[in-house]
Amino acid sequence: MTTTSPGTLEALTRRLPDSTLITDDDVLASVSSDEAEWAEVGRAVAAVRARSTAEVQQVVAVCAELRVPVVTRGAGTGLSGGANAVEGGLVLDLSKMDRVLEIDEDDLVAVVEPGVVNDDLKAAVAEHGLWYPPDPASSPWSTIGGNVATNAGGLCCLKYGVTRDYVLGLQAVVGGPAGEYGTAVRMGRRTTKGVAGYDLTGLVVGSEGTLGVVTEVTLRLRPAPAAAPRTVVGAFGSLVAAGEAVALATRRKLTPLALELLDGPTLRVVEEWKHLGIEADAAALLLAKIDTPGASGEEEATAMAAAFREAGALWAEQSSDDAEAEALFAARRLAYPAMERLGPVLTEDICVPRSQVPGMLADIEAISLRHGVQIGSIAHAGDGNLHPCMISPPDDEAARAAAIAAFDDILEAAIARRGTVTGEHGVGLLKRAGMRAELDPGAQAMQRAIKQALDPLDLFNPGKVVGEP
Incomplete structure (x- = not known):
């Protein structure tokens, strides 16, 4: 991608008369980065809040002619720098393209x-007795487009899968061999099945906006759960003991709706902020949701509590208080x-085989301890997706350097345990070196070839994922 010339803004204004270009420095800054701590942010020349596929097509076509890179964003809740301006x-900005276009009760499909x-999609389909399971912790704010970009997971993915499992089809504005830049391709x-040609939908999901701009998504739905889930809570004297409980539950083939970990210090920080009425007197809590109905669900909840206790829980019980369970x-x-x-937070997103959870927590x-960095541990523990969060005091350069060193060491440890450097947040800017350490060189070459074939101008989100670190 060539360097933008001084006349670019004037040219964009002239060529995009139907789009309102955002050029105010403060507003532009507000849409130029996601939530990734310390990921670099370029100075964008302008922004556009698109309202239709046709407008996206026009913007992409003009930017291709002018060789202006395009970085797509939704709500900006990402944690890897994937939506940062170049x-x-x-x-x-696609946040104004926010219509639920169709909810098909017969075929269990939504088009959005x-x-x-x-969460707005969840509420809309719930009115029809349906459910959209992917539920990242950012679900009250994050958009479906952003979820598609990073193949987001969440609490329920342990049993019900991640975003890719629910994307049946999509429309994207692309370039390369599909035609001129600005072509909209479906x-x-x-259908629930289909193998006509390569899985291009699966390729786009998780590509972080580097292969085109997604403007419409067709999603698989499920019937709404018939009954409220049971919650099992276990308190542990150490993180490693909590990890052992996860491994034991896996060996016993227990499959809860969710199995989440919170360390004690993090839980206390939440309680001090929100006053949810939770007592945190342990090193870690495990929270399991069991949605199997009837007597089988009761048996599974009992077995889960037993696994917690056998792994060394200080106590483990099925919650009888729905309000308390919801607060947890x-x-x-x-x-x-x-x-x-508490200060800047650098968040990890590693995922390891479930048998490796205890060792990874250790x-x-x-x-x-080695780097003297405060790390709060939260996790989708049931599927091995750990989110250690490195906290550093504001404006402390030494603490910042220590946090970055700890971040890199955690990536190395995850790879050593046959894991991955990102389970659901995406590569973006922060994980490019980690991705190279993880992936086979041949696989990396294939990824670069795909990017070159589908985006020969390197127009879409350049420098991210497969870009140079």
């Missing part, structure tokens, strides 16, 4: 624009913003 580029907020289907899961969702109140504790 120098001289244009930020394409990318700016629809995850891929995928509405609310605390899990609020953990990251609560920790942000690694994190050792890394915390």
Whole structure:
């Protein structure tokens, strides 16, 4: 991508008369980055809040002609720098494309624009007795387009899968061999099965806006759960003991709706902020939700509590108080913003085989001590997706350097345990070096070839994922 010339803004204004270009410095800054701490942010020349596929097509076509990079964003809740502006580029904000276009009760399908907020979609389909399971902790704010970009997971993905499992088809504005830049292409289907050609939909999901701009998504739905889930809570004297409980539950083939971990210090930070009425007197809590109905669900909840106790829980019980159970899961969702109140937070997103969870938690504790970094541990523990959060005091350069060193060591430890450097947040800017350490060189070459074939101008989100670190 060539460097943007001084006349670019004038040219964009002239060529995009139907779009309102955002050029105010403060507003532009507000849409130029996501929530990734310390990821670099370029100075965009302008932004556009698109309202239709046709407008996206026009913006992409003009930017291609002018060689202006395009970085697409939704709500900006990402944690890897994937939506950060690049120098001289244009930020394409899709948050105003927020319509639920169709809810098909017969075929269990919804068609939505990318700016629809995850929880808003859940509420809309619930009115029809349906359910959209992917539920990242950011679901009250994050958009479906952003969820598609990073293949977001969440609390329920342990049993019900991640975003890719629910994207049947999509429309994207692309370039390269599909035609001129600005071409809108439909891929995928509405059927539950289909193998006509390569899985282009699956390729776009998780590509972080580097292959085009998604403007419409066709999603699989499920019937709404018939009954409220049971909650099992276990308190542990150490993180490693909590990890052993996760491994034991896996060996016993227990499959809860969710199995979440919160360390004691993080839980106390949430309680001090939100006053949910939770007592945190242990090193870690495990929270399991069991949605199997009837007597089988009762047996599974009993077996889960037994696994917690056998792994060394201080106590483990099925919650009889629905309000208390909801408060515990609310605390899990609020953990990251609560920790942000203490200072800058650098968040990891590693995923390891479930048998490796105890060892990985021990690694994190050792890394915390080695670098003198406060690390709050939260996790989708049931599927091995751990989110250690490195907290550093504001304006402390030495603490910042220590946090970054701890971040890198955690990536190395995850790879050593046959894991991955990102389970659901995406590569973006922060994980590019980690991705190279993880992936086979041949696989990396294939990824670069795909990017070159589908985006020969390197127009879409350049420098991210497969870009140079």
